[in-house]
Amino acid sequence: MNRYNLTAFGNTYTSLRDLAESYNIDPNVLYERIRTGVTAEEAVSMGQSKNSITVFGKTYKNAIILSEYYGIDYDILIRRISKGHEPETVVTELLNNESIVFEGKIYNNLVELSNDYGVQITSVIKRMQRGWSLNDAVLSPVELRTSKKPYTYRGLSYNTQRELTDANGLSIDIVRTLSRKIGVDYISALDILVNFLNEYKGARPNKISKIPFVIYNGIWIITLKDFCAHVGIEVRDVIAFKRDHNIDTHFETLEAMQKYYRVRWVDQLTGEITPQATLVNLYKSDIKSLERQGIAVKTKMRSYPTIDFNPTGYCATPLLDFEKCLKEKYLKG
Structure with a gap:
């Protein structure tokens, strides 16, 4: 079957529009159905887009509204329904076994979503079977039984x-x-x-999902990468310098990097920084002779950009502090 030679119920149609008009179906709706992988006959059999679908006692105008209501994949929903599966069975299977998008986050299934929001999966399912939307089923407060304490x-x-x-x-x-x-x-x-x-001050985020790597100038910064970006240095340089110089902490590393210089040679005739080997090859003389002649001048240059960093005056290190606290109080032995 190609797009412009469609066969359905023993008849051949030269275009999708011809097929749609023959059965009084919106061509766009028909196209969307065929795009999901169903056959032309299956797409036609589903009828007009206005055909309603009833699931758990609640009627939906069409499959698009149904999929949005439960946060499930429209393509998979329409394909399975077109193959004769009961809508309620399809919705239940998709909620339990397929990914769900909820409040901008993707969950592998309804169980994972329910666990993340601290509600019982059985409560969520029962609510949806009563016609509740996924949003209401997950976010509405649970009515506590008298035997269960909050x-x-x-x-x-x-x-x-x-x-x-x-x-x-x-x-x-x-x-x-x-x-x-x-x-x-x-x-x-x-x-x-x-x-x-609560021991730390500064502009604390509304919700904390990780212990901050550092609180710097009142800003709570979650990761080393974010902190390096904040002070203007590449995180890969910090990690490499820490490893190569066998330094214990990242903050000691940053201090050491600010004091680290390398010798460079300046070609006085051009005023440009020039590798030693290039100078020797260019002027056909050893570097000491070039230095005595004033052609090459040795200078010290910073290897890393200057950063505005003062760990003593401006910095708190919650993550290091917390790890130390856990080891001393809770992870002994």
Whole structure:
């Protein structure tokens, strides 16, 4: 089947428009369906785009609206429905087994999404089966049973882990990671992070997903790469210098780099910095003779750009401090 020679129900059509007009279907709708991989007959069998689809007791004007409502892939949805699968079965399978885009983030499946937002997968599914949108099913507060206590922290109660961590400016992941790492419960891990980060001043982000690498001039900077960009030096140069000179920390490395000079030769006749070998070859004399004659002048030059960096006066190092704290208090032995 090619685009301009379509066969459906024993008839051949010279164009997609001819096929669409024969069955009173919008050509654009027909094209979108065929583009997903269905046959011309399957695309026609789905009828007009105005045909509604009912899933979990709720009726949707078309497959596009249905896919957007549940955050699932339209192409896969329409292809499976066209092959005779029940819409409810298709939606359920896509939610459980295919990637989902939610609030700008891609999740592998509904389980991963539910875990990230701290809600039970069973609650999300039940809500959607009652006709709730994916957004409402995930974000609406869970009605707590009398036998289930909410999370309580510093005198306040929260219905979910996400609500608790959001209120304290942290992500769920950073708390869960610490909880697993040092073997404490969720609330204890949260408390350690809250107490630790409250020691630092500056323009703290609304939500912290990683311990900042540095707080510099009041700015919370998450990674070494971001910090190097902030002070105007290449991160690869810092890492290489630290390795080559066997320096313990990145901050000591930055200080050492500012004091590091290399000898360069200036050709006095041209005023240009010129490699020693080039000078020797150009003037047919050794470098000492050229220096005595004043043709070549030795000079010291910075190997790295000057940066505005003062680790003593302007810098805090939360990440190093936190790692040291964990080793001393929680990871002994």
